Amino acid sequence: MPYPEDLKYTKEHEWMRLAGKVATVGITQFAQEQLGDVVYLELPKVGDSVKKGQPFGVVESTKAVSELFAPVAGKVLEVNAGLSDSPETLNKDPYQAGWLIKIEIDGSADDLLDSAAYTQFVKDSQH
Numbered sequence: 001m002p003y004p005e006d007l008k009y010t011k012e013h014e015w016m017r018l019a020g021k022v023a024t025v026g027i028t029q030f031a032q033e034q035l036g037d038v039v040y041l042e043l044p045k046v047g048d049s050v051k052k053g054q055p056f057g058v059v060e061s062t063k064a065v066s067e068l069f070a071p072v073a074g075k076v077l078e079v080n081a082g083l084s085d086s087p088e089t090l091n092k093d094p095y096q097a098g099w100l101i102k103i104e105i106d107g108s109a110d111d112l113l114d115s116a117a118y119t120q121f122v123k124d125s126q127h
Helices: 029-035 115-125
Strands: 014-019 022-027 038-042 055-061 065-069 074-079 101-105
Touching: 022 029
Parallel strands: none
Antiparallel strands: 014 022, 022 101, 038 055, 055 065, 074 101
16 A cells, blocks of 8 residues: 655654645544544634644544544644545545645654655554
């Protein structure tokens, strides 16, 4: 299962696309497959602060309720409002239409995994 190489990843299965000081955040293909059909999302409000490694929201599926963890610290600039009406978008298109929030980052994202390291992490965690 390929993970886009232009993204960075966390061990909690979030991805991040960085453009300048703005990070777009979502969950990985692996995460949405583990969750199953997503039925509800709880996301922060624009202007909220998020702390790196801390929960910023919740994703609920037919199988489980899981916290979402911020890959970086910063302020929420935008929330994907379309997911309120169509949370299943996370299952269909986790890397494009299924993004969750955009964060104006405060600090570094240097410790996140690249595609190869995340692929290995997922492989190792399944044994």
